[in-house]
Amino acid sequence: MLKVLFFGQIRERLATDQLSLDIAQLPTPLTVKALCEYLASKGEQWRELITTHSCLIAVNQTMANLDTPINGHDEVAIFPPVTGG
Incomplete structure (x- = not known):
């Protein structure tokens, strides 16, 4: 099973x-x-949250780009851009 985690306002807006x-079942x-x-x-x-926001994505706790491959037992984290000081 592929585990997809959501953080920040993405988690709040999707309510999961x-x-x-x-x-x-995936492409x-x-x-x-x-x-x-x-x-x-x-x-x-x-669609609005995933495609119109500049989501950051990590696969197995390593920052990923759109071409990063995903395997069956990976953990994918999707979170909003982070700012800090």
Whole structure:
């Protein structure tokens, strides 16, 4: 199972902190971009948050780009941009 975690305002707006997804039901080859497209297909609110915000994504606690491959037992974290001082 692929574990997808949501943080910050993304978690609040989606009203969920995580999803467990069966990798067999997802597009192949599975990349960060393909996962984002899949999540965006879940409805307008998902599409708005995943595609119109500058989400940061980490795979197994390492920052990822759209071409990063995802495997069946990975942990993917999606969170809003962070600012600090």
